[in-house]
Amino acid sequence: MFNFKxxxxxxxxxxxxxxxxxxxxxxxxxxxxxxxxxxxxxxxxDIAHAxxxxxxxxxxxxxxxxxxxQAIFERRTEYWRTNLESLIEDKSVGSFEKIYKLIDNYVEKxxxxxxxxxxxxxxxxTNEDSPIKDLILETKKxxxxxxxxLIQSGQKKGDFKKNVDxxxxxxxxxxxxxxxxxxxxxxxxxxxxxxxxxxxxxxxxKKKLSTHLKAIFKAILQNEE
Amino acid sequence: MFNFKxxxxxxxxxxxxxxxxxxxxxxxxxxxxxxxxxxxxxxxxDIAHAxxxxxxxxxxxxxxxxxxxQAIFERRTEYWRTNLESLIEDKSVGSFEKIYKLIDNYVEKxxxxxxxxxxxxxxxxTNEDSPIKDLILETKKxxxxxxxxLIQSGQKKGDFKKNVDxxxxxxxxxxxxxxxxxxxxxxxxxxxxxxxxxxxxxxxxKKKLSTHLKAIFKAILQNEE
DNA sequence: TAAAATTAAACAAACGTTTAATTGAGATTG
DNA sequence: CAATCTCAATTAAACGTTTGTTTAATTTTA
Numbered sequence: 001m002f003n004f005k006x007x008x009x010x011x012x013x014x015x016x017x018x019x020x021x022x023x024x025x026x027x028x029x030x031x032x033x034x035x036x037x038x039x040x041x042x043x044x045x046d047i048a049h050a051x052x053x054x055x056x057x058x059x060x061x062x063x064x065x066x067x068x069x070q071a072i073f074e075r076r077t078e079y080w081r082t083n084l085e086s087l088i089e090d091k092s093v094g095s096f097e098k099i100y101k102l103i104d105n106y107v108e109k110x111x112x113x114x115x116x117x118x119x120x121x122x123x124x125x126t127n128e129d130s131p132i133k134d135l136i137l138e139t140k141k142x143x144x145x146x147x148x149x150l151i152q153s154g155q156k157k158g159d160f161k162k163n164v165d166x167x168x169x170x171x172x173x174x175x176x177x178x179x180x181x182x183x184x185x186x187x188x189x190x191x192x193x194x195x196x197x198x199x200x201x202x203x204x205x206k207k208k209l210s211t212h213l214k215a216i217f218k219a220i221l222q223n224e225e
Numbered sequence: 226m227f228n229f230k231x232x233x234x235x236x237x238x239x240x241x242x243x244x245x246x247x248x249x250x251x252x253x254x255x256x257x258x259x260x261x262x263x264x265x266x267x268x269x270x271d272i273a274h275a276x277x278x279x280x281x282x283x284x285x286x287x288x289x290x291x292x293x294x295q296a297i298f299e300r301r302t303e304y305w306r307t308n309l310e311s312l313i314e315d316k317s318v319g320s321f322e323k324i325y326k327l328i329d330n331y332v333e334k335x336x337x338x339x340x341x342x343x344x345x346x347x348x349x350x351t352n353e354d355s356p357i358k359d360l361i362l363e364t365k366k367x368x369x370x371x372x373x374x375l376i377q378s379g380q381k382k383g384d385f386k387k388n389v390d391x392x393x394x395x396x397x398x399x400x401x402x403x404x405x406x407x408x409x410x411x412x413x414x415x416x417x418x419x420x421x422x423x424x425x426x427x428x429x430x431k432k433k434l435s436t437h438l439k440a441i442f443k444a445i446l447q448n449e450e
Numbered sequence: 451t452a453a454a455a456t457t458a459a460a461c462a463a464a465c466g467t468t469t470a471a472t473t474g475a476g477a478t479t480g
Numbered sequence: 481c482a483a484t485c486t487c488a489a490t491t492a493a494a495c496g497t498t499t500g501t502t503t504a505a506t507t508t509t510a
Contacts, residue, residue, distance in 0.1 A: 008453065008454055035352075037352070037353065038351060039263075040263055043498075044500060045498085054457055054458085055458095055500090056458090058501095059500080059501055064501080065500065121407075122350060124407055125263075127260070140415065144415055167415050168437050171412070172401045172404075172437070172441065175397070175400035175402070175404030176400040178400060178403075178404060180393075180396050186349070190369055190392050212390065212393050212397070219440065235489085268465065268466080269465080278490090279491055280492095281468080281469090281490075281491070283466095283467095284468075
């Protein structure tokens with residue numbers, strides 16, 4: 001007899017289904033590998049082997065290599081804004097306190113997802129347009145809009161200087177964090193911290209970075225009249 | 226008759242020869258392409274086509290794709306330190322003036338070689354050891370040592386604070402510059418500057434960036450006793 | 451027993467590199 | 481001065497791998 005059975009295609013059937021354990025395992029393995037070796041430097045076979053699944057499973061679940069990356073981005077960018085919104089509205093928190101909390105929030109979030117943010121830094125560098133770059137730009141636009149409002153409210157209260165270049169300020173924050181993220185090893189070597197355990201080093205660097213950024217933001221924002 | 230003629234191998238014959246026009250053309254084309262699409266995202270055929278030479282010429286001149294990248298790095302890192310040395314020794318220049326000159330120097334150099342520095346930023350991100358990463362680390366080590374001396378001399382004169390984290394300070398400088406370099410387009414969009422000519426934009430951004438960094442460094446370094 | 455998950459194998463295209471043959475310009479020769 | 485020789489420069493074609501993706505068959509699950 002003939003067999004008319006159609007092959008099932010998961011990728012095209014998946015619209016907003018929950019992610020299975022296996023899909024998550026693939027995504028997290030891919031995150032680590034791509035962060036280390038770059039998107040083009042990581043093959044589907046590398047990922048499949050490290051995640052201990054068949055090569056075909058990646059196309060089966062995600063459709064393609066690029067869509068896998070997109071899935072990673074969608075997962076990680078989902079919960080960015082939410083708690084920023086509430087911070088801005090909170091009337092019981094002072095202007096500088098808000099900024100400080102913002103910094104802690106960024107540092108904490110980024111250092112809790114180092115692999116993903118290293119990938120984001122990579123992707124920002126490429127010069128081709130892509131859905132992912134659009135996603136990054138939209139996220140950034142939203143964030144910067146929120147922060148602009150935060151600063152404007154501080155200016156109205158007389159706490160902050162006028163004429164603050166928000167974009168340049170955010171560039172310094174993201175730039176400093178990214179630079180530290182991508183050159184952690186250099187930082188370790190240059191400061192003779194190789195003996196520290198990875199965990200201890202992360203803890204120290206997060207604290208130092210936070211303090212450092214707060215001092216910078218204070219200097220940029222503080223009204224000295 | 227038999228032909229015993231050995232093929233000439235340029236790559237292994239070249240030790241410290243001057244670069245020909247053609248080699249320079251290849252290197253500069255490669256710089257642009259790799260900056261835009263990444264090292265693994267750029268094929269030898271892409272480079273050869275853009276530089277209008279045969280694919281084999283690249284292996285012929287440089288030996289391999291990786292050695293081409295190395296040649297680019299050697300060309301660009303050659304003249305980094307020289308004029309920093311003299312700046313530090315100069316007794317007629319004040320502590321802050323020296324720092325400001327240092328900043329201008331970095332901004333100017335990096336923005337005059339944007340493609341190369343975008344490649345450098347890419348390479349710093351990868352997690353594999355390579356001769357190129359070693360070269361970057363050595364250059365950084367040397368620079369940081371010089372800057373440490375610059376700061377220590379300012380501290381002795383009582384101009385600068387004690388307990389300055391030089392590495393973190395440099396991280397902020399390089400991070401801010403790199404971030405701006407890699408997200409110039411985002412910066413343009415986020416600040417509605419799309420109408421400016423590229424040249425005018427570069428000029429403006431260099432000036433703004435310089436001022437911005439000087440303000441930050443002043444805040445970090447200034448002794449307030 | 452039907453649908454979904456998983457597999458090994460195959461696919462064409464692109465990759466970095468090498469080969470072997472040809473071209474071209476300058477030196478050497480008759 | 482023309483002919484010859486020499487060797488670097490240049491070429492098209494081929495090399496063996498690796499790439500992302502698809503196929504068709506098999507196993508698992510319910």
